[in-house]
Amino acid sequence: xxxxxxSSRQAIxxxxxxxxxxxxxSSDAYGDISFDELPVLKNLLKVFFSDQPWTAHHETQxxxxxxxxxxxxxxxxxxxxxxxxxxxxxxxxxxxxxxxAEQHGLxxxxxxxxxxxxxxxxxxxxxxxLGGAPGPSVFYQRGDExxxxxxxxxxxxxxxxxxLVAPDFVAVGLTRAELWExxxxxxxxxxxxxxxxxxxxxxxxxxxxxxxxxANDASIASGRLSSGSKSAGDASVDLHLLDPDEDSxxxxxxxxxxxxxxxxxxxxxxxVGNSVDQAxxxxxxxxxxxxxxxxxxxxxxxxxxxxxxxxxxxxxxxxxxxxxAWIRWKALRGLVDIGPEASIDPIKAKDNxxxxxxxxxxxxxxxxxxxxxxxxPNRVPNMLNTMDQVNIQIAPDPETASARAAAAIADxxxxxxxxxxFGLAGGSTPRRTYEMLAELDVDWxxxxxxxxxxxxxxxxxxxSNLAMxxxxxxxxxxxxxxxxxxxxxxxxxxxxxxxxxxxxxxQGTPAVLFLGMGDDGHTASLFPGTAALTSSGRDYVANWVxxxxxxxxxATFDLIARVEHVMFLVTxxxxxxxxxxxxxxxxxxxxxxxxxxxxxxxxxxDEAAASRLxx
Numbered sequence: 001x002x003x004x005x006x007s008s009r010q011a012i013x014x015x016x017x018x019x020x021x022x023x024x025x026s027s028d029a030y031g032d033i034s035f036d037e038l039p040v041l042k043n044l045l046k047v048f049f050s051d052q053p054w055t056a057h058h059e060t061q062x063x064x065x066x067x068x069x070x071x072x073x074x075x076x077x078x079x080x081x082x083x084x085x086x087x088x089x090x091x092x093x094x095x096x097x098x099x100x101a102e103q104h105g106l107x108x109x110x111x112x113x114x115x116x117x118x119x120x121x122x123x124x125x126x127x128x129x130l131g132g133a134p135g136p137s138v139f140y141q142r143g144d145e146x147x148x149x150x151x152x153x154x155x156x157x158x159x160x161x162x163x164l165v166a167p168d169f170v171a172v173g174l175t176r177a178e179l180w181e182x183x184x185x186x187x188x189x190x191x192x193x194x195x196x197x198x199x200x201x202x203x204x205x206x207x208x209x210x211x212x213x214x215a216n217d218a219s220i221a222s223g224r225l226s227s228g229s230k231s232a233g234d235a236s237v238d239l240h241l242l243d244p245d246e247d248s249x250x251x252x253x254x255x256x257x258x259x260x261x262x263x264x265x266x267x268x269x270x271x272v273g274n275s276v277d278q279a280x281x282x283x284x285x286x287x288x289x290x291x292x293x294x295x296x297x298x299x300x301x302x303x304x305x306x307x308x309x310x311x312x313x314x315x316x317x318x319x320x321x322x323x324x325a326w327i328r329w330k331a332l333r334g335l336v337d338i339g340p341e342a343s344i345d346p347i348k349a350k351d352n353x354x355x356x357x358x359x360x361x362x363x364x365x366x367x368x369x370x371x372x373x374x375x376x377p378n379r380v381p382n383m384l385n386t387m388d389q390v391n392i393q394i395a396p397d398p399e400t401a402s403a404r405a406a407a408a409i410a411d412x413x414x415x416x417x418x419x420x421x422f423g424l425a426g427g428s429t430p431r432r433t434y435e436m437l438a439e440l441d442v443d444w445x446x447x448x449x450x451x452x453x454x455x456x457x458x459x460x461x462x463x464s465n466l467a468m469x470x471x472x473x474x475x476x477x478x479x480x481x482x483x484x485x486x487x488x489x490x491x492x493x494x495x496x497x498x499x500x501x502x503x504x505x506x507q508g509t510p511a512v513l514f515l516g517m518g519d520d521g522h523t524a525s526l527f528p529g530t531a532a533l534t535s536s537g538r539d540y541v542a543n544w545v546x547x548x549x550x551x552x553x554x555a556t557f558d559l560i561a562r563v564e565h566v567m568f569l570v571t572x573x574x575x576x577x578x579x580x581x582x583x584x585x586x587x588x589x590x591x592x593x594x595x596x597x598x599x600x601x602x603x604x605x606d607e608a609a610a611s612r613l614x615x
Contacts, residue, residue, distance in 0.1 A: 008081050008096045010051045015079045015099075018049040024077075025085060025094070029069040041065060043336055048094065052308075052339075063092040115192050117184060124161075124274060125173045126180060127241065128191045139164050139239075139267045143298060143326060149505055150194040156537075159183065161306075162270060164241070170195050171241060175306070239267045244275035257284065262293035269296060273303030281307065285315060294324050301327050305334030313338060317346045325355035332361040340365040390595060391602040392583070394610045398571040399432065405569045405604040406436040409512050412565050416511045419446045421504055422479070423513035423555065425524075426453060426465025429569055430514060431472055438473035448504050449481040450497075452513055453525035456490050456542075456551035459483060490542035490551040497553065498540040513555070513563040517570045521578055521589030524560075525552030528589060532556060557597050566598040573608040580612035 012021055022045055033041055044062050048054055072086030081099025086092065118127040140151045140163045147155070154160050154172065159179050164171040170191050174180060239256055242249035256268035265288070272284045281303070288300035301319045304312040312334065319331035332350060335343045350362035395401035413420045424430070438444075455463045466483050469475045482504065484497050515523045525543050526532055532543035532554055539559040543552050560566060568591070570579055582592045583603065595601050 002095075005096055006051075006054070008099050009049055009054065011079060011099045012049045012077070012081060012096065013051065017077055017079055017081075018045075020077055021049060021075075021083055021096075024073075024075045024083060028071070028073045029066060029085065029092075033066070046337075052337075059093070062094060066092045068092070115188065117188060124175070124177050125171050125241065126184065126187075128170045128172070128188065128195075130167070130169055130195055138166075139263065139270075141266070141270065141299065141302070143302070143330075144295075152505075152509070153194065153502065154187070154190060157183065157187065160187075161302075165195070239264070239271050242271055244272050244280070245277060250280075257287075262291070262296050265291065265293065266296045266299045269299045269303065273299075273306065278309070278311070282311060285312070289315060289318060294327075297322060297324065298327055298330070301330045301334070305330055305337065308334070308337045310338060313343060317343055320346050320350060325353075325358055328353065328355065328358045329361050332358065332365060336361070336365045390583075391600075392610070392613075393602060393604050395604065395606050398606045401569060401571055401604045401606045402430075402432040403436055405430075405514070405567060406433045406440060408565075408567060408602060408604075409433070409437055409514060410440040410442050412512045413442050413447055416564075419448060420511035421501075421509070422447050422449045423452045423510055423515075423563065424449055424465075424469055424481075425514045425516045425569070426451065426455070426468060427516050428468075429516050429571060431468065433514070433569060434469065434472040434474035438477045442477075444477040444479040447479045449479045450501055450504070450510075451482070451484060451553075452515055453552055453554040454484050456486070456493075456553065458486050484553055490553060494540050494542040494553045498538065501539055501559075510559070510563040511565065513560060513566045515566060515568050515591075515594065517568060517575065517578065517582065517591045519575060519578060520547075521582055521587070521591050523568070523591040523594050525554035526557070526590035526594070527552075533590060533593070557593060560594050561597040561599070564599060566594065566601045568595075568601070568603045570603065570609045571606040573611065575609050576612040579603075579605065579609050580614075583613065 012018055025045070030041065040061075044058060044065070047058060048062075068090075069086060069092060072088070073084070075083040077083055077099060079099040081096055083096050085094040115128050115130065118129060140147060140155075142155055142161055151163055151165070154163050159174045159176075160172060161175055162173040172187055172191070174183060239253060242252060244250055244253055253268045253272055256264045257272070259265055259268075269284060269288050272281060275281050285300050285304055288296055291297055291300070297319075301316065301322075304315050304319075316331040316334045316338075319327050322328055322331075328350065332347065335347060340347055344366075347362050347365050350358050351366065353359050353362065393401070393404055395404055409422070413422060424434075449469075451465055451469075454465050455461070457464050459466055461467065466481070469481065475481065482497070482500055485493055487493060517523050518527075520528055522528060525545065527543070527545045527547065530543050530545055532541050535541050535556045535558070537558065538556050541554060541556055543554050544550075545552050578589075578591075581587050582589055582595065595603075
């Protein structure tokens with residue numbers, strides 16, 4: 001392909017302008033791309049805005065996917081590049097020219113405040129000194145379970161890969177070093193809010209990183225650092241910040257790779273993955289691939305997938321047979337990044353994987369290569385055949401459906417290890433469930449309730465969801481219910497409520513979100529055709545609903561995707577056709593999208609609402 005275009009494509013990625021470019025493309029021509037096609041589009045654009053080859057096959061795939069958009073557009077991006085796309089001789093074409101990679105000078109700026117970011121030998125990581133004396137540290141990686149809420153908030157940034165927390169510092173790693181230029185201010189604020197002791201400045205006599213490394217070297221030289229002699233969080237061995245290409249640091253890492261503690265092996269492996277010595281990385285990964293610890297194997301596949309080099313292909317293909325579903329899923333993601341064409345057979349085998357995420361990723365990879373098996377019984381997008389987490393409970397009547405929903409909600413709240421966060425539906429359908437729920441054996445003093453959505457009306461208005469809930473027995477149960485502050489600005493109210501929700505989430509991710517569905521397929525206040533459907537990075541937004549000529553405040557798909565258990569209650573013949581459409585697997589309606597992104601989801605239906613389902 002065009003060498004000048006390749007240079008421009010790479011410059012966009014290097015300048016962290018991919019989001020700007022994709023936003024321009026989407027606003028012009030990608031609005032009609034179906035929900036099912038979005039993963040394929042995303043992966044094609046990821047290839048286009050990168051240093052990976054953009055082939056004639058990719059060009060054809062994109063043209064076939066986008067179709068006839070009926071126009072041609074030109075945009076000038078922030079780095080001076082000219083982005084053009086649209087119909088050329090009856091075919092969609094995307095091209096880019098000009099532009100240079102921006103030169104980042106992250107530490108040329110002046111930082112003030114109690115926490116001043118510091119560079120580390122690893123360019124993907126920034127260290128945030130907190131003050132205090134060195135002490136045990138803990139390493140967190142994306143994909144870990146049961147995270148501290150403060151760490152979860154950091155991982156809400158999709159580019160954060162890992163976090164190391166010690167009494168005297170927090171170190172954060174991003175997927176690429178160049179992303180720090182645009183991320184530093186936001187993450188500095190997050191770290192300051194979450195970890196800084198108010199009024200406490202960093203201590204000037206705290207040991208520096210070099211002093212700690214020297215202490216580590218002395219420990220190794222004297223034989224004091226032997227296998228298993230250090231815990232995973234021993235602050236005297238800051239493995240996360242070592243330079244794997246520096247001799248003394250490498251010695252420390254090699255010793256840690258043989259440690260009895262799998263957390264230290266994982267931490268050392270993640271650090272080795274940053275080495276420029278690919279032979280060293282390859283040798284280390286090959287050994288880690290058969291580690292007895294799942295967390296070490298997860299780190300190995302993560303490092304391999306991030307490497308995105310052809311030599312990791314055999315390792316990723318091998319990982320497709322691991323008994324851990326997350327490892328199989330991540331291996332598929334890695335194969336998609338380096339090009340799935342050379343791994344078609346092992347990818348096809350995953351089209352029937354027992355885990356939905358793995359099947360979905362395999363399907364996406366096969367769509368990219370145009371080889372998706374047509375007759376596969378688990379083939380996406382047939383959601384009912386593939387989403388193992390979708391549970392459909394059909395009751396003989398609305399009363400029984402409401403009772404079953406109440407019992408399931410109570411079980412989830414009682415089983416929560418933390419004070420549970422419970423999202424409540426509005427409207428008339430859930431009222432009976434709330435009356436029943438209040439009578440069940442739940443310690444309501446532990447439960448924090450929030451509104452899945454709210455009408456933009458005063459709290460005493462008859463259409464207010466909060467008012468409806470307060471009139472039920474559940475509203476008088478002693479549950480702490482977070483209300484929305486009504487005023488002049490719905491957007492500001494949504495933002496304030498989002499802040500309140502995130503503060504409440506210090507108790508953990510929401511345990512339950514109870515939802516209904518409207519005749520048009522909306523859920524919460526996510527109505528078809530409204531702006532909230534495309535919200536990203538927000539948990540709660542104000543949403544103008546044109547068909548009702550009013551503002552609504554609503555939870556977003558981002559929030560729904562983090563809830564431990566999403567439960568729908570739908571009753572009545574009037575909604576039977578819509579229920580069948582939403583649960584068909586091919587629908588793009590909001591209720592279908594909420595079902596698709598949920599971690600675990602149950603639909604409680606009466607026989608009337610379920611009457612059009614293909615049993």
